[in-house]
Structure formats: structure tokens, C-alpha cells
Amino acid sequence: MPPLYDPEQVRPMWEELANVGIKPLTTLEDVDAVLGKKEGTVLCVVNSVCGCAAGGARPGASLSLQNEVIPDELVTVFAGMDQEAVAEARAYMDQIPPSSPCIAVFKDGTPIHVLERRHIERMTAIDIANNLSEVYNKICIRKGPSVPKEVFEGNDHVDTCGSSISPYKD
Numbered sequence: 001m002p003p004l005y006d007p008e009q010v011r012p013m014w015e016e017l018a019n020v021g022i023k024p025l026t027t028l029e030d031v032d033a034v035l036g037k038k039e040g041t042v043l044c045v046v047n048s049v050c051g052c053a054a055g056g057a058r059p060g061a062s063l064s065l066q067n068e069v070i071p072d073e074l075v076t077v078f079a080g081m082d083q084e085a086v087a088e089a090r091a092y093m094d095q096i097p098p099s100s101p102c103i104a105v106f107k108d109g110t111p112i113h114v115l116e117r118r119h120i121e122r123m124t125a126i127d128i129a130n131n132l133s134e135v136y137n138k139i140c141i142r143k144g145p146s147v148p149k150e151v152f153e154g155n156d157h158v159d160t161c162g163s164s165i166s167p168y169k170d
Contacts, residue, residue: 060128
């Protein structure tokens with residue numbers, strides 16, 4: 001399926017996460033390779049073009065990775081862009097209603113903590129980071145941060161929302 005938005009206009013929105021070590025998954029095979037594992041911890045961010053992704057989800061997920069311990073794998077899928085990958089990631093969260101943005105922490109192949117859009121809309125980036133860090137502190141062993149502090153501080157947070165992004169035209 002073609003993307004809903006112009007890929008060049010949303011590039012900064014996925015680069016914001018990639019710059020802190022969050023790997024984009026663009027195919028269902030990519031998603032299965034990570035979320036299908038039955039051991040370890042994974043942070044999965046369902047990215048989107050909406051304002052709450054810009055104001056809370058992306059900066060909060062990024063900040064959470066400055067924690068002393070972080071998940072083993074850090075991944076993202078982009079709603080409206082890589083639709084098959086997003087559908088596959090949501091299939092691993094089968095008890096959670098589809099939501100964009102959404103942040104899930106998996107342990108041993110099971111989502112154990114999820115921040116849906118309805119949560120993210122009511123939280124600041126710092127609230128999101130603190131919420132996720134609490135989970136990491138309970139279940140993660142990988143040493144953080146995901147990137148050095150100076151790299152994190154140099155990362156641009158994109159505050160554009162979907163209303164200013166052009167639809168994709170073939």
C-alpha cells in the first residue's frame with residue numbers, strides 16, 4: 001500500500017527517533033524479526049504525524065532512553081507510511097485498540113506496558129519519559145543511555161503536525 005503522506009515531509013519525524021537509536025521497521029518481516037522474539041525487552045513506538053506525537057510521544061520516548069537501563073531493542077513503525085509494518089506491530093498488541101501514536105514495552109514477546117494515544121494526549125514528554133523509565137528500571141538490563149547525552153541534546157524535536165503535511169501522490 002502506498003503511504004498516506006509525502007515521505008520527504010515526514011522524514012524528520014522518523015529521523016528524530018532514529019537519531020536516538022530507535023530503528024525504523026518498514027516491512028512486516030522486519031516487525032516479525034523483532035516483535036516475534038520470545039525473549040528480551042523491546043520498546044516499540046508507533047509514530048505518527050499528529051500533534052501529540054510531536055509534543056509528547058517522540059520527545060518522551062527519546063528522553064526515556066537517557067535512562068540508566070533501557071530495552072534490548074528499540075524500534076518504530078510509522079502509521080500512515082509503512083502500513084503493513086504498522087498492522088503487523090499492532091497484531092502483536094492484539095489486546096490493545098489501534099492507536100497512533102502508541103508506545104509499547106514488550107518483555108519476552110508480550111506487551112507488558114502500553115501508552116495509547118488517550119494517555120499520551122494527557123502527558124508531557126517528561127511524564128512519558130518518567131513513565132517508561134519506571135518500566136525499564138523493573139525489567140531491563142541493557143545499560144543506557146541509547147546515545148551519549150550530547151547527541152541526545154543535539155537532536156531536533158519536530159513539532160509539525162499532520163495538518164501541514166501533503167498527502168502522498170504517486
